[in-house]
Amino acid sequence: MEPVKSEVIAIANPKGGCGKTTTAVNLATCISALKRKVLLIDLDSQASATIGLGIKPYLCRFSVAEVLLNSAGKAGEAVYSTKVKNLSIIPAKSSLADVETELRKQEGGGLVLKSRLNQILSAYDYIFIDTSPSLGALTLNALTIAQRVIIPVQTQFYALRGLGQLLNMVNIVKARVNPNLCRIRILATMYDPRTRLSQNILSELRKRFEKELFKTIIPISTRLAEAPGYGLPAPLYDSHCSGTIAYRKLAREVIANEKM
Numbered sequence: 001m002e003p004v005k006s007e008v009i010a011i012a013n014p015k016g017g018c019g020k021t022t023t024a025v026n027l028a029t030c031i032s033a034l035k036r037k038v039l040l041i042d043l044d045s046q047a048s049a050t051i052g053l054g055i056k057p058y059l060c061r062f063s064v065a066e067v068l069l070n071s072a073g074k075a076g077e078a079v080y081s082t083k084v085k086n087l088s089i090i091p092a093k094s095s096l097a098d099v100e101t102e103l104r105k106q107e108g109g110g111l112v113l114k115s116r117l118n119q120i121l122s123a124y125d126y127i128f129i130d131t132s133p134s135l136g137a138l139t140l141n142a143l144t145i146a147q148r149v150i151i152p153v154q155t156q157f158y159a160l161r162g163l164g165q166l167l168n169m170v171n172i173v174k175a176r177v178n179p180n181l182c183r184i185r186i187l188a189t190m191y192d193p194r195t196r197l198s199q200n201i202l203s204e205l206r207k208r209f210e211k212e213l214f215k216t217i218i219p220i221s222t223r224l225a226e227a228p229g230y231g232l233p234a235p236l237y238d239s240h241c242s243g244t245i246a247y248r249k250l251a252r253e254v255i256a257n258e259k260m
């Protein structure tokens with residue numbers, strides 16, 4: 001199937017630790033294995049996606065912070081290749097936190113990423129943006145440029161906390177600056193079939209988000225949690241573990257939506 005050019009997918013949820021970065025890194029990796037050209041943008045000053053792909057932020061001359069400040073020359077200079085074929089990254093550094101403060105002060109600060117990346121997006125089939133656990137200026141920039149938002153929801157306590165605020169923000173961005181932001185998809189993560197809690201939250205998600213919920217469910221998987229410690233995405237760390245298998249399935253589900 002021919003890919004549709006340049007779909008930007010933001011991965012967001014203000015709830016911390018729900019699997020945003022794990023999803024960004026592994027979904028991007030699995031989609032690149034399906035011969036799509038993929039760019040991952042790390043828009044979190046914790047730089048977890050950058051580190052998880054084996055890139056040391058302090059060794060990167062340019063990062064997404066310089067792109068936003070327009071001090072990187074061309075945005076393309078902040079694009080680095082990774083160990084994964086077809087997958088490039090614009091890394092994050094801790095200085096991104098200061099950029100967020102700057103953007104908040106600027107009028108039109110929510111549109112900066114869009115204007116800086118305009119030139120390079122068409123070179124990729126998919127652009128994933130890993131966002132931080134906040135609904136601040138950086139996440140606003142991600143939503144302003146995205147066509148789809150994937151919301152990982154941990155099938156654990158307080159799973160739905162913050163979700164209402166995120167959905168509000170998506171609606172506001174859609175109404176005011178980005179009418180292309182049309183698809184919200186929910187991804188159940190860290191599912192543990194042995195616990196009633198996981199089962200209950202999954203059935204609640206199925207009821208509330210019948211259309212939006214991905215069929216693929218990401219199981220709790222120790223290998224997924226271990227992989228970033230080795231600077232590897234899960235498919236390169238353990239290509240047969242349940243987590244890798246699930247993200248491969250998710251990649252096919254995302255691609256199946258290409259024509260929709």
Ligand code: ATP
Binds near residue numbers: 017018048
């Ligand atoms: P933050 O909000 O801090 O950016 P996040 O939403 O990006 O967090 P992750 O960093 O992806 O969440 O995951 C939080 C922790 O849970 C990490 O230690 C990660 O390795 C682990 N983890 C993520 N998904 C799974 C999973 N399916 N099974 C087991 N551990 C997981």
Ligand code: MG
Binds near residue numbers: 048130
């Ligand atoms: Mg993260």
